[in-house]
Amino acid sequence: MMTSASDTRRTTTTHQIDLGQIYGLNEGVQQALRVLDNEPGKRGRLLSEVHEGEEWAPRLFSADGVRDPRFDALPTPMKMPPTLPVDRKATLFAFGGERANSTLFTAAINTLFLREHNRLCRVIEAANPGWDDQRIFQTAKNVNVVQLIKIVVEEYINHISPYWFKLLSDPSPSYTARWNRENRIPVEFNLLYRWHSLLPETATWNGTPMPIGDARFGNGPLLRDGLGIALDSASQSQAWRLGLFNTAAVLRPVELASLKQGRDNRLATYNDYRERMKYPRLTRFEQISGDAEVIAALKKLYDNDVERLEFFVGIFAEDLPERSAVPPLIGRMVALDAFSHALTNPLLSPHVFKEETFTPAGWASIAATSSLRDLADRNLPNGTAGLRISMDRPTHLSVA
Known part of the structure; x- marks a missing residue:
């Protein structure tokens, strides 16, 4: 979710999982990214080009750094440095977000879903040769969005949860639930998902260390080494631990802006949100963490009064439970969103979520998708043999 630059009480994006980062958030952006051709073999496709035998989105800028006028409707890359070198600018892709x-890791995931869209168009068109460009596009898009929802629940949420059982993205138990309504994502959810302290200062790229700053606004290594290497490198990179005193220096100004956003929105206190989520209110800072440095800092900042502890600070001050990637209050709020948001997507309603909507080919693809590796298996030119594509930490890595 994107916060409005002019009013931090508002969002500029939708409240649904809809792959807006690929397709855009309005018809003008979407049209600019499409082939828009009813000729057989082109129907429904997103614009793409082939480089070194792999499919990529077209470039947003020319080799001399001039923006392609075909993409005037697309948003300007957020926080792209005005002094970005021309050679890096020329590697940026035309995406909707x-x-x-x-x-370049973000661009890699978006590339994977772009390829999957065009693959879906091929199989849907082959099975329905009489369908026009628009029907094939919309069907492929809907299939792609549902596949993302499945990956969110069955890989990502299972990855961060501490539970010993696995969750499935079966929406049918939600059909009669009292909370089964389209969710409106509030500012609290926006803030609790600012997991900046997970981002390491050094990632791994093709087996060698890479400063995370080198990964920003420059897809040259991705174009040079290929999507498989990018996905493997992301999977081999070690994330940091979520919590206070652990944010990379480059992201500390963002943390300060987040704290200001919570204050500007006059959010309730951390204890108020604990109570709202059915946790007992805390009476001492020692109840939030066993880390002496954290306790001392909180006492100093909030004049030894736990009732003054702010939402944004408190949720990241908590100790991590065993086997959990996130602290308890964040975990409970994310879990609530997972089922009152992801599984209430209109595409998963009982009137829509069926083979007739997605076509037999699309329905089969949905059934065969539970992870990013499933998409990679279908969209890497040489397959995934020898590549690690997983959200789980490699066993040889320790926790930072």
């Missing part, structure tokens, strides 16, 4: 080129 403002942050779609923020790092």
Whole structure:
């Protein structure tokens, strides 16, 4: 979700999982990214080009750094440095989202879903040769979005949860639930998902260390080494631990802006949100963490009064439970969103979520998708043999 630059109480994006980072958020952006051709073999496709035998989105800028006028409707890459070198600018892709080129790892995931869209168009068109460009595009897009929802639940949420059982993205138990309504993502959710302290200062790229700053706004290594190497490198890179005193220096100004956003929105206190989420209110800072440095800093900042502890600070001050990637209050709020948001997507309603909507080919693709590796298996020219494509930490890495 994107916060409005002019009013931090508002969002500039939708409240649904809809792959807006690929397709854009309005018809003008979407039209600019499409082939828009009813000729057989081109129907429904997103614009793409082939480089070194792999499919990529077209470039947003020319080799001399001039923006392609075909993409005037697209948003400007958010926080792209005005002094970005021309050779790096020339590697940025034409995607629908403002942050779609923020790092080459981000661009890699977006590339994977772009390829999957065009693959879906091929199989849907082959099975329905009488369908026109628009029907094939919309069907492929809907299939792609549902596949993302499945990956969110069955790989990502299972990855961060501490539970010993696995969750499935079966929406049918939600059909009669009292909370089964389209969710409106509030500012609290925006803030609790600012997991900046997970981002390491050094990532791995093709087996060698790479400063994370080098991954920003420059897809040259991705174009040079290929999507498989990018996905493997992301999987081999070690994330940091979520919590206070652990944010990379480059992101500390963002943390300060987040704290200001919470204050500007006059959010309730951390204890108020604990109570709202059915946790007991805390009476001492020692109840939030066993880390003496954290306790001392909180006492000093909030004049030894736990009732003054702010939401944004408190949720990241908590100790991590065993096997959990996130602290308890964040975990409970994310879990609530997972089921009152992801599984209430209109595409998963009982009137829509069926083979007739997605076509037999699309329905089969949805059934065969639970992870990013499933998409990679279908969209890497040489397959995934020898590549690690997983959200889990490699066993040889320790926790930072």
